[in-house]
Amino acid sequence: MAVHLHEPETLLPVPGVRLSAVAAGIRYQGRDDLVLMELAPGTACAAVFTRNAFCAAPVQVARSHLQHSRSPRYLLINAGNANAGTGEAGRVAALDCCRAVAGEGDCAPEAVLPFSTGVIGEPLPVGRITTALPAARSALSAQGWIPAMRAIMTTDTVGKGISERVTLSGGEVTLTGIAKGSGMIHPDMATMLAFVATDARVPEETLQDLLQGCVDTSFNAITVDGDTSTNDACVLAATGASGVGLAGEADVAAFAAALDRVCRHLAQAIVRDGEGATKFVTVRVESARDIAEARRVATTVALSPLVKTALFASDPNWGRILAAVGRAEVADLDVGAVCIHLDEVCIVRNGGRDPGYQEADGARVMARDEPVISIHLGGRGTACTEIYTCDLSFEYVRINAEYRS
Amino acid sequence: MAVHLHEPETLLPVPGVRLSAVAAGIRYQGRDDLVLMELAPGTACAAVFTRNAFCAAPVQVARSHLQHSRSPRYLLINAGNANAGTGEAGRVAALDCCRAVAGEGDCAPEAVLPFSTGVIGEPLPVGRITTALPAARSALSAQGWIPAMRAIMTTDTVGKGISERVTLSGGEVTLTGIAKGSGMIHPDMATMLAFVATDARVPEETLQDLLQGCVDTSFNAITVDGDTSTNDACVLAATGASGVGLAGEADVAAFAAALDRVCRHLAQAIVRDGEGATKFVTVRVESARDIAEARRVATTVALSPLVKTALFASDPNWGRILAAVGRAEVADLDVGAVCIHLDEVCIVRNGGRDPGYQEADGARVMARDEPVISIHLGGRGTACTEIYTCDLSFEYVRINAEYRS
Structure with missing residues (x-):
């Protein structure tokens, strides 16, 4: 579908x-x-x-x-x-x-x-x-x-x-x-x-x-x-x-x-029309030092199987997004300056769970068909980018495990 | 399991x-x-x-x-x-x-x-x-x-x-x-x-x-x-x-x-004990220019969801392995020199399907619990490495989609 x-x-x-x-x-x-x-x-x-x-x-x-x-x-x-x-x-x-x-x-x-x-x-x-x-x-x-x-x-x-x-x-x-x-x-x-x-x-x-x-x-x-x-x-x-x-x-x-x-x-x-896709997901990265850095962070998040399965499950699992940002090899990243939004809901502020964050708000936006994950890297620069991806579902595994048979 | x-x-x-x-x-x-x-x-x-x-x-x-x-x-x-x-x-x-x-x-x-x-x-x-x-x-x-x-x-x-x-x-x-x-x-x-x-x-x-x-x-x-x-x-x-x-x-x-x-x-x-693993897979890369190159190729293959779902399906889908090698950013790769084995079976010789390759042989080795994918990059150098991974199954998606609920 x-x-x-x-x-x-x-x-x-x-x-x-x-x-x-x-x-x-x-x-x-x-x-x-x-x-x-x-x-x-x-x-x-x-x-x-x-x-x-x-x-x-x-x-x-x-x-x-x-x-x-x-x-x-x-x-x-x-x-x-x-x-x-x-x-x-x-x-x-x-x-x-x-x-x-x-x-x-x-x-x-x-x-x-x-x-x-x-x-x-x-x-x-x-x-x-x-x-x-x-x-x-x-x-x-x-x-x-x-x-x-x-x-x-x-x-x-x-x-x-x-x-x-x-x-x-x-x-x-x-x-x-x-x-x-x-x-x-x-x-x-x-x-x-x-x-x-x-x-x-x-x-x-x-x-x-x-x-x-x-x-x-x-x-x-x-x-x-x-x-x-x-x-x-x-x-x-x-x-x-x-x-x-x-x-x-x-x-x-x-x-x-x-x-x-x-x-x-x-x-x-x-x-x-991605194989098994149930969601269309935009990963936006802002305040990167340059476009290459912005793309590296956005792609790491967009490709993370853990982020993608959380999207499939409509689980606002901010730890997985944070961990993907953390391994994207951003030199001298000030983790205390990182903020992450799911649509209009702030989930991570200054490197940790936003004090005002409620799981119910996260769950509400994650249930949408077209969520946007916005990652603000702090004051590193002005480069920004968007990467488009889908979630990782049972259907993806089925299609790719069964395709040739 | x-x-x-x-x-x-x-x-x-x-x-x-x-x-x-x-x-x-x-x-x-x-x-x-x-x-x-x-x-x-x-x-x-x-x-x-x-x-x-x-x-x-x-x-x-x-x-x-x-x-x-x-x-x-x-x-x-x-x-x-x-x-x-x-x-x-x-x-x-x-x-x-x-x-x-x-x-x-x-x-x-x-x-x-x-x-x-x-x-x-x-x-x-x-x-x-x-x-x-x-x-x-x-x-x-x-x-x-x-x-x-x-x-x-x-x-x-x-x-x-x-x-x-x-x-x-x-x-x-x-x-x-x-x-x-x-x-x-x-x-x-x-x-x-x-x-x-x-x-x-x-x-x-x-x-x-x-x-x-x-x-x-x-x-x-x-x-x-x-x-x-x-x-x-x-x-x-x-x-x-x-x-x-x-x-x-x-x-x-x-x-x-x-x-x-x-x-x-x-x-x-x-x-x-990887989540949902049904196979233990060794990806071996030989004749790389240096260790970093060998690791890059091995990791690209080991992480490819398409290779991993093919392993789950026991499908000797050599095209997926070849394509993963091809996108591993190996500078000036002579694709005509690349050979790939699944255990003892040669599936790719000189960049294309081995003339003697039979699907039945590939299927036989892919059905094993512990297949070894060996990739020979040609005469680039003497560096070699091994990366260990598992397949990507329905169970992986289930565990990671359902974990927090």
């Missing part, structure tokens, strides 16, 4: 983008599992990939193709098989798929970016994919976002997508994004993919800067269990079909804000 | 050490919860404490008293209340207990080291402890190890203790140790305590070096869920009552080896 997450009923077309979803039978039966996304000539593209050393074959190929050209013509995405841990044969398989799309679409193989998500370590069934390509090609449509959103799902229980319209000085532009991932957590269902497109006209370098900035506070600010997948990728494509560019700082700010809303929505949707 | 762990029926007395266990009613009813350990005058003492910034009051006091004198006369240990997160009042409470023991025992308060384990954030019931002290004092006995071992338990399901005899050039000496902890994992049942005594005559500096060396490969090499307690402490006392010293390198080596066996047994016993 995803936490307050509903599948969008419609997503806005993005001029310059056509998509299709077909059933290639890669692993699943009776559902679409292959997406072709066509980008108009001249589309600029930015991307962020997993930092896992064992990155999957499609990640290696997509990265290399993007270095060759920042203006790809096709994205090919399959669910059910991650083509990870497959060595040189996996790279050849990904390249074969790119060549097949290029042959159909009359472009260079380097203008095709491959993405895979699904089980690790099994050979990619290239034949099934190439066999399905003609149908995918003829089904391409500007209206294809919703079927594409559904076709890239693996253990997701809810499709994840969002559209935004933003008015720039030259006119209105659209952003539409889809993502899949049930936590960032599933190396064997190698996991997070996000695709955002806009008809704004944005130069490649600006696009990459904008995406990187948004990713740090969205996709890189979520954690379900700390495991980073071999296939994580996020792509931002700007077709320029609206003819509207970013003319000046106000336009850049407005576009960046819209992109931020899209990325945050998609990233938080992944946590809300 | 602890994994292949049985309570010792006898523990050898250590000349120069007397212990007692009494029921002070600190939290539990109908069981001993207070231990007094008397050390002969001139006993040398070494100790290692938690690095958690929010260390508990008794840790602060014990550390300060040890700086004052390396030859304490009494250790006072209570279960049921950690005296952690209790601020200045907690420090005063710990000091009051020390003063009471000193008054009974005719020594300076600084010659008493306090240790507490139990619930965080509740005031230590000093009165109950001091009331029980006369009974504890009159019950002191060289035979008191087994009752002491049981009295310091909290969520432990099995008492943890071991004795070793080792022959040095000057004669035979004894080492006896007890420990408590159900994982290093319970900040609210703040957690690991270990007490080892010997009648060998060992100078303080040598003792501290020997303890630190052993702790790195024992108590600092175990993890259940990565949470570090506010109360962790390990004490090594050498009474010298045997008159046998460490005369030369062979003696030091023999004594160190015996101490290592004691510490490893106690540390591994804590993992075997």
Whole structure:
């Protein structure tokens, strides 16, 4: 059961983008599992990939193709098989798929970016994919976002997508994004993919800067269990079909804000659909010396199995939060200056239980679906950050213990 | 159910050490919860404490008293209340207990080291402890190890203790140790305590070096869920009552080896009794550039919830192990050189599934109670390490979600 997450009923077309979803039978039966996304000539593209050393074959190929050209013509995405841990044969398989799309679409193989998500370590069934390509090609449509959103799902229980319209000085532009991932957590269902497109006209370098900035506070600010997948990728494509560019700082700010809303929505949707999640939890750290310190404290708390099981139990167990802060390797931490709130309730003041704290107040806020844990480190600095996570439930263990069987 | 762990029926007395266990009613009813350990005058003492910034009051006091004198006369240990997160009042409470023991025992308060384990954030019931002290004092006995071992338990399901005899050039000496902890994992049942005594005559500096060396490969090499307690402490006392010293390198080596066996047994016993554990898992990393790198890789694998749930499910999910290695931030890792074994079965060779690997072989070894995951990083260096952990089961979530209710 995803936490307050509903599948969008419609997503806005993005001029310059056509998509299709077909059933290639890669692993699943009776559902679409292959997406072709066509980008108009001249589309600029930015991307962020997993930092896992064992990155999957499609990640290696997509990265290399993007270095060759920042203006790809096709994205090919399959669910059910991650083509990870497959060595040189996996790279050849990904390249074969790119060549097949290029042959159909009359472009260079380097203008095709491959993405895979699904089980690790099994050979990619290239034949099934190439066999399905003609149908995918003829089904391409500007209206294809919703079927594409559904076709890239693996253990997701809810499709994840969002559209935004933003008015720039030259006119209105659209952003539409889809993502899949049930936590960032599933190396064997190698996991997070996000695709955002806009008809704004944005130069490649600006696009990459904008995406990187948004990713740090969205996709890189979520954690379900700390495991980073071999296939994580996020792509931002700007077709320029609206003819509207970013003319000046106000336009850049407005576009960046819209992109931020899209990325945050998609990233938080992944946590809300986190495996076994019953709560969506924000861990906020304030007054850190720098962002790295703030992130270290927030991540330590967000990843602590003891904090996460206490959240599952709706137990305002402030000792566990305090102990997690204490082991986050904050140099010269003045523990007597640390304050912690659960929503509006102060549980720790000056390093110990707040004198006015009542267990009943703590229990009341911990019972909420979307509690916020705020940690104030004292007067160390002005850096702050937020990390989004979920609780650790029986269901998480069941899903991950039983997945392959 | 602890994994292949049985309570010792006898523990050898250590000349120069007397212990007692009494029921002070600190939290539990109908069981001993207070231990007094008397050390002969001139006993040398070494100790290692938690690095958690929010260390508990008794840790602060014990550390300060040890700086004052390396030859304490009494250790006072209570279960049921950690005296952690209790601020200045907690420090005063710990000091009051020390003063009471000193008054009974005719020594300076600084010659008493306090240790507490139990619930965080509740005031230590000093009165109950001091009331029980006369009974504890009159019950002191060289035979008191087994009752002491049981009295310091909290969520432990099995008492943890071991004795070793080792022959040095000057004669035979004894080492006896007890420990408590159900994982290093319970900040609210703040957690690991270990007490080892010997009648060998060992100078303080040598003792501290020997303890630190052993702790790195024992108590600092175990993890259940990565949470570090506010109360962790390990004490090594050498009474010298045997008159046998460490005369030369062979003696030091023999004594160190015996101490290592004691510490490893106690540390591994804590993992075997880890909350919800059904398996005892060794993660071994070889060919790392340095020890820090080896530990980082081993710990990342040992802490991965996905690896731990796969172990619970007896699922030889090598993709999860590979992905954990990949995110362990090993600089310039040549993924094509990585090999991974489960016991005798090679699952990953040169960065991909071993060509000869059969799922049935993997399933066979994963079904064992004590699997060893061996990770060979290629020719980076000669550093190697072992980390001990357990699997992540439904029971872990149940224990930690329900503990306070």
